[in-house]
Amino acid sequence: MHQVSAQESLIDTVFIDNQFSKVSKTAKISNLNTDKILENSTSLSDLLRFQSNVYIKENGRGATSSPSFRGTTASQTAFVWNGININSIFLGQGDINNMNPLSYENVGIKFGGGSVIYGSGAIGGSIHLNNRLDYNKGFGGTIFTEYGSFETNNSLVKGKFSNENFSFNVNINHSQSKNDFEVPEKKFINRNGEYQNTSFNLGLGYKINPNNEFYWQSQHYDSDQHYPIFSENQTKTKYLVQTFRSLAGWKLHSGKFKNNLKLAYLEDNFQYFGDINKSKTSGGTGKQYIIKNDFDFLVSKNSTFNLITEYQYNEAEGFGSGIKTPKRNLGSFSLLYRNSQSEKFYWELGAKQDFVEGYKSPFLFSASAKYLVNSWYQSSINISRNFKAPTFNDLYWEPGGNRDLVPETSYQAEMSHYFSYHNFKLGITPYYIKMTDMIQWVPVTPAIWSPKNVKKVDFYGLETELSFNKNWNNHKVDAKISYSHTRSVDLETKKQLSYVPFHQINFNSSYQYKTIGLFFQALYNSKRYVDDSEINYLENYFVLNAGISFSPTKHLQLGFKINNLTDEVYQTVNYYFMPKRNYAVNLNLNF
Numbered sequence: 001m002h003q004v005s006a007q008e009s010l011i012d013t014v015f016i017d018n019q020f021s022k023v024s025k026t027a028k029i030s031n032l033n034t035d036k037i038l039e040n041s042t043s044l045s046d047l048l049r050f051q052s053n054v055y056i057k058e059n060g061r062g063a064t065s066s067p068s069f070r071g072t073t074a075s076q077t078a079f080v081w082n083g084i085n086i087n088s089i090f091l092g093q094g095d096i097n098n099m100n101p102l103s104y105e106n107v108g109i110k111f112g113g114g115s116v117i118y119g120s121g122a123i124g125g126s127i128h129l130n131n132r133l134d135y136n137k138g139f140g141g142t143i144f145t146e147y148g149s150f151e152t153n154n155s156l157v158k159g160k161f162s163n164e165n166f167s168f169n170v171n172i173n174h175s176q177s178k179n180d181f182e183v184p185e186k187k188f189i190n191r192n193g194e195y196q197n198t199s200f201n202l203g204l205g206y207k208i209n210p211n212n213e214f215y216w217q218s219q220h221y222d223s224d225q226h227y228p229i230f231s232e233n234q235t236k237t238k239y240l241v242q243t244f245r246s247l248a249g250w251k252l253h254s255g256k257f258k259n260n261l262k263l264a265y266l267e268d269n270f271q272y273f274g275d276i277n278k279s280k281t282s283g284g285t286g287k288q289y290i291i292k293n294d295f296d297f298l299v300s301k302n303s304t305f306n307l308i309t310e311y312q313y314n315e316a317e318g319f320g321s322g323i324k325t326p327k328r329n330l331g332s333f334s335l336l337y338r339n340s341q342s343e344k345f346y347w348e349l350g351a352k353q354d355f356v357e358g359y360k361s362p363f364l365f366s367a368s369a370k371y372l373v374n375s376w377y378q379s380s381i382n383i384s385r386n387f388k389a390p391t392f393n394d395l396y397w398e399p400g401g402n403r404d405l406v407p408e409t410s411y412q413a414e415m416s417h418y419f420s421y422h423n424f425k426l427g428i429t430p431y432y433i434k435m436t437d438m439i440q441w442v443p444v445t446p447a448i449w450s451p452k453n454v455k456k457v458d459f460y461g462l463e464t465e466l467s468f469n470k471n472w473n474n475h476k477v478d479a480k481i482s483y484s485h486t487r488s489v490d491l492e493t494k495k496q497l498s499y500v501p502f503h504q505i506n507f508n509s510s511y512q513y514k515t516i517g518l519f520f521q522a523l524y525n526s527k528r529y530v531d532d533s534e535i536n537y538l539e540n541y542f543v544l545n546a547g548i549s550f551s552p553t554k555h556l557q558l559g560f561k562i563n564n565l566t567d568e569v570y571q572t573v574n575y576y577f578m579p580k581r582n583y584a585v586n587l588n589l590n591f
Contacts, residue, residue: 015082015083015106015130015131015132016082016083016130016131016132016133016215016217016247016249017080017082017083017128017130018083018251018260018294019083019117019118019294019308020083020108020128020130022306022338023110023114023117025346025348025370026346026348026368026369026370026380026381026382027110027111027112027114027368027380027382028110028111028112028414028416028427028429028463029108029109029110029111030051030052030108030109031106031107031108031109032047032051032052032106032107032108032109033105033106034105034106036051037101037102037104037107038144038586038588039051039519039521039547039561040101040521041101041102041144041146041154041156041586042146042148042152042154042175042584043061043062043065043096043097043100043101043175044065044096044097044099044100044101044107045058045065045096045097047101047107048067048096048107048109048127049523049572050506050508050521050523050543050545051506051508051521052109052482052506053111053463053482053484053504053506054067054068054069054109054125054127055067055068055486055499055500055501055504055525055572056068056096056572057074057499057572057573058097058572058573058576058578059227059228059573059576060190060193060227060228060573060576060578061177061179061181061190061193061578061579062097062177062179062193062194062195062225063097063193063195063225063226063227063228063576064095064097064225064227064239065095065096065097066093066094066095066096067096067125067127068124068499068500069111069124069125070111070112070124070125070431070433070459070461070486070488071124071433071459071461071486071487071488071497071500072123072124072125072433072435072459072488073093073124074093074094075091075092075093075121075388075408075439076121076123076124076388076408076410076435077093077094077121077122077123077124077125077126077127078114078115078118078119078120078121078122078125078126078127079093079094079099079121079126079127079129080118080126080127080128080129081129081219081245081247082129082130082131082217082247083262083292084245084247084262084264084266084290084292085118085119085120085121085122086245086266087120087121088268088286088391089268089286089288089314089316089328089391089392090268090284090286090316090318090323090391090392090393091391091393092120092121092388092389092390092391092393092394093121094127095241096127097195097225098197098221098223098225098241098243099129099221100173100175100197100199100221102144102154102156102171102173102175102199103129103131103171103173103199103201103219103221104129104130104131105130105131105132106128106130106132107127107128107129107130108127108128108130109125109126109127109128110125110126110127110128111124111125111414111429111431111463112124112125112382112384112412112414112431113366113382113384113385113386113410113412113433114126114366114384114386115352115364115384115385115386115387116334116336116350116351116352116364116365116366116384116386117308117334117336117350119310119332119354120387120388120389120407121388122386123386123387123388123408123410123412123433123435124433124459131169131201131203131217132169132203133162133167133169133203133204133205133215133217134160134162134167134169135162135163135164135165135166135167135205135207136162136163136164137160137162138161138162138163139159139160139161140159140160140161140590140591141157141158141159141160141590141591142156142157142158142588142589142590142591143156143157143158143587143588143589144156144586144587144588144589145586145587146584146585146586146587147584147585147586148177148561148563148582148583148584148585149181149563149579149582149583149584150177150178150179150180150181150579150582151177151178151180152175152176152177152178152179152584153174153175153176153177154173154174154175154586155173155174155175156171156172156173157171157172157173158170158171158172162205164207165206165207165208166205166206166207167203167204167205167206167215168203168204168205169201169202169203169204170201170202170203171199171200171201171202172198172199172200172201173198173199174196174197174198174199175195175196175197176194176195176196176197177193177194177195177196178193178194179193179194179195180193180194181193181579181580181582183569183577183579183580185569186569186577188577190228190577190579191228191229191230191231191232191234192226192227192228192229192236192237192238193226193228194226195223195224195225195226196223196224197221197222197223197224198221198222198223199219199220199221199222200219200220200221201217201218201219201220202216202217202218202219203215203216203217203218204216204217210253211252211253211254212250212251212252212253213250213251214248214249214250214251215248215249215250215251216246216247216248216249217245217246217247218244218245218246218247219243219244219245219246220242220243220244220245221241221242221243221244222241222242222243223240223241223242224238224239224240225238225239225240225241226238226239226276227239228576230575235274235275236275236276236277237272237273237274237275237276238272238273238276239270239271239272239273240270240271240273241268241269241270242268242269242270243266243267243268243269244265244266244267245264245265245266245267246264246265246266247262247263247264248262248263248264249261249262249263256297256298257295257296257297257298258295258296259293259294259295259296260293260294261291261292261293261294262290262291262292262293262294263290263291264288264289264290264292265287265288265289265290266286266287266288266290267285267286267287267288268285268286269283269284269285269286270283270284271283271319272320280319280320281320282318282319282320282321283318283319283320284316284317284318284319284321284323285316285317286314286315286316286392287314287315287316288312288313288314289312289313289314290310290311290312291310291311291312292308292309292310292311293307293308293309293310294306294307294308295307295308295309302339302340302341303337303338303339303340304337304338305335305336305337306334306335306336306337306338307333307334307335307336308332308333308334308335308336309331309332309333309334310330310331310332311329311330311331312329312330312331313327313328313329313330314327314328314329314330314392315327315328316392318392318396321393321397321398322396322397322398322399322401323392323393323396323397323398323401324396326392326395326396328356328357328358328392329356329357330354330355330356330357331354331355331356332352332353332354332355333352333353334350334351334352335350335351335352336348336349336350336351336366337349337350343372344371344372344373345369345370345371345372346369346370346371347367347368347369347370348366348367348368348369349365349366349367350365350366350367350384351363351364351365351366352364352365354387354389356389358395358403359389359390359405359406359407360406361387361389361407362385362387362407362409363385364384364385364386364387365384365385366382366383366384366385367382367383367384368380368381368382368383368384369381375420376419376420376421377417377418377419377420378417378418379415379416379417379418380415380416380418381413381414381415381416382412382413382414382415383411383412383413384411384412385409385410385411385412386409386410386412387407387408387409387410388407388408388439389407390402390405390406390407390439390451394439394451399448400441400444400448400449400450400451401450401451402450402451402452405439405451405452405453406437406453407437408435408436408437408438408439408453409435409436409437410433410434410435410436411433411434412431412432412433412434413431413432414429414430414431414432415429415430416428416429417429423468423469423470424466424467424468425465425466425467425468425469426464426465426466426467427463427464427465427466428462428463428464429462429463429464430460430461430462430463431459431460431461431462431463432458432459432460433458433459433460434456434457434458434459435455435456435457435458435459436456437453437455437456438453438454438455438456438457439451439452439453439454440452440454440455442454455490455491455492456490456491456492457488457489457490457491457497458487458488458489458491459486459487459488459489460487461484461485461486461487462484462485463482463483463484464482464483464484465480465481465482465483466480466481466482467479467480467481468480474513474514475511475512475513476510476511476512476513477509477510477511477512478508478509478510479507479508479509479510480506480507480508480509481505481506481507481508482504482505482506482507483503483504483505484503484504485502485503486500486501486502486503486504487500487502488500490532493532495529495532495533495534496529496534497529497532498528498529498530498531498532499528499529499530499572499573500528500529501525501526501527501528502526502527503524503525503526504523504524504525504526505522505523505524506521506522506523507520507521507522507523508520508521508522515550515551515552516548516549516550516551517548517549517550517551518546518547518548518549519546519547519549520544520545520546521544521545521546522542522543522544522545523542523543523544524540524541524542525540525541525572526540527539527540530574536574538570538571538572538574539570541568541569541570541571542566542568543564543566543568543570544564544565544566544568545561545562545563545564545565546561546562546565547559547560547561547562548560548561555589555590555591556587556588556589556590557587557588557589557590558585558586558587558588559585559586559587559588560583560584560585560586561583561584561585561586562581562582562583563579563581563582563583563584564578564579564580564581564582565581566581567580567581568580
C-alpha cells in the first residue's frame with residue numbers, strides 16, 4: 001500500500017500513536033488491518049513476510065525471528081507499541097515471533113529512518129503495533145479460532161464497548177504448535193520446535209469533555225519457544241519470555257494547541273535454558289520508566305510547531321552474562337515544523353537532541369516534502385540523520401563489553417513517485433542510506449569477543465508497488481504486486497552483507513463475490529549470502545499461499561487456507577528449513 005491509500009485508511013481510525021498519521025503524509029507506509037492480520041494469523045513473521053517488502057530471517061518456524069528493512073538488520077529496526085519504542089535494552093532489537101499479531105488492530109510498516117520521532121534503531125524502518133480506542137460504537141466482539149497442520153492452534157477472543165464518553169477493549173489470544181514438520185528431501189525434521197504464547201490486552205478510554213481524554217493501554221505476554229535441534233542426541237533447549245507493558249495518557253485539545261502526555265512502564269523478562277531439563281543458563285530483567293509529552297501549537301491555519309520531549313530511566317539485572325545491575329538515564333528534545341501552504345504542497349523540518357548517560361549522542365535532523373503535481377502524479381522526498389544507541393549487552397557484557405562505543409549513525413535520502421490511473425496506482429521509491437560506526441562483535445582473543453565501531457556500509461536500492469482496486473455490483477477485487485532491489489555493501493570489502501536478497505517480489509490479491517472470498521499470496525526471494533564472503537548462499541525460492549472463505553451469515557465466516565501450495569523446499573536462514581505444503585481451517589465470528 002503506498003502513501004495515498006495509506007492515508008485514506010487512517011481517516012476514520014484514531015490510534016494512541018498520534019504521530020503515525022502525521023508521518024504517513026510523506027513517508028512510505030503500509031497498513032495491515034484486522035482482515036489482513038487474520039490471513040496470516042500464525043505469527044508476525046508470516047504477516048510481514050507475505051504482506052510486505054521486509055525480509056524475515058527466521059531460525060525455524062516459530063523460533064527467533066528478525067526483520068531486515070532495505071538491507072539493514074534487526075538492530076536498525078525500531079519496534080513501536082502505541083507510539084513507544086519497545087526495543088530490548090539488552091539487545092537493541094525485537095524478536096517478532098514474540099509479538100503476536102492478534103494482539104493489535106493494525107500493524108503499520110514505515111520504511112526509512114525515523115529517529116527524530118521514534119528514537120534509537122529507527123534507521124532502516126519501523127514496525128508499529130497499534131491499538132485503537134473507539135467511541136460511540138456500542139457493544140461488539142470477535143471470536144476467531146484456527147487449527148492447522150503440525151497441531152497448530154491460534155485463538156482470539158475480543159470484546160469492546162463504547163459510548164460517547166467511555167471506551168473499553170479487551171483482547172485475549174493464544175497460539176501454540178507442536179511444530180514437528182519434516183522436509184524429506186533434505187532429511188530434515190523440526191525436532192524440539194514446539195512453541196506457545198498467550199497475550200492479554202486491555203484498553204480503557206474516558207472523555208471528560210470533547211477536549212479532554214484519558215486512556216490506558218496494557219499488555220501482558222508470556223511465551224515458551226523451543227529451539228530446533230538437528231539430531232535426537234542433541235541437548236534440547238528453550239527460551240521463555242514474559243513481557244508487561246502499561247501506558248497511561250492524557251490528551252488535551254484547547255484552542256491553538258494539542259497535548260498528549262504519556263506515562264509508560266515496560267518490563268521484559270527472559271530465561272534461556274541450555275538444557276530444558278535443568279535450571280536456566282542465562283537470563284535477565286529489563287525495566288523502562290518513560291515520560292513522553294507531545295505538544296502541538298497551531299501557528300497559523302497552515303502551519304504548526306510540534307515539540308516532543310521524553311525522559312527514560314532504564315535498569316536491568318542480568319544472569320549468567322556478566323551483566324549485573326546497569327542503570328541509565330536518557331532524555332531527548334525533538335522540534336518539528338509542519339507547513340501546508342496549499343492543497344498541493346506540504347513540507348516539514350525536524351531536529352532532535354538526545355542526552356544519554358555514559359556517552360555522547362548525535363544531533364539528528366529530518367526534512368520531508370510532498371507535492372501534488374496533478375490529479376494523477378505526486379512526489380515526496382525524505383532526508384534524515386538517524387542513529388542506534390549501544391545496548392546494555394554491548395556496553396556491559398562480561399567479558400568483552402565496550403563502554404567506549406559510540407552510536408551508529410546514518411544519513412538517508414529517498415524520493416517517492418506515485419501515479420494513479422483509474423483503478424491502478426503505481427509507486428516507485430529509490431533510496432540511499434550511508435551508515436558509519438556500525439557496531440560489530442569481533443574476536444579480541446580466541447575465547448573473547450568484543451563489540452567495536454568498525455563498519456561503514458552503503459544501503460541503496462529501488463522499491464516499486466503496483467495496485468489495482470475495483471468494486472462493481474457484488475464483486476470486489478484488490479491486487480498488489482511489489483518488487484524491491486536491494487544492495488547492502490560493506491565499504492571495506494565491497495561485498496553484499498549476509499541475508500540480504502538482491503531481488504524480492506510480493507504479490508497479494510483477493511476477490512469477493514457476495515458470500516464467497518478468495519485470496520492468493522506469492523513471495524519470491526533471490527539468493528542470499530550466508531556470510532560476508534559472497535561464497536556460500538541460500539538458493540532462491542518461490543512460495544504460494546491460497547485461501548477461500550464462506551460467509552453463511554453476516555456475522556460468521558468460515559475459511560480454509562493452503563500454505564506453500566507448490567511444496568517448495570526453502571530456508572530463510574541457513575540450516576533451518578521452513579514447512580512444505582500445510583493447511584489451516586478457521587472460524588471468525590463477529591457480533
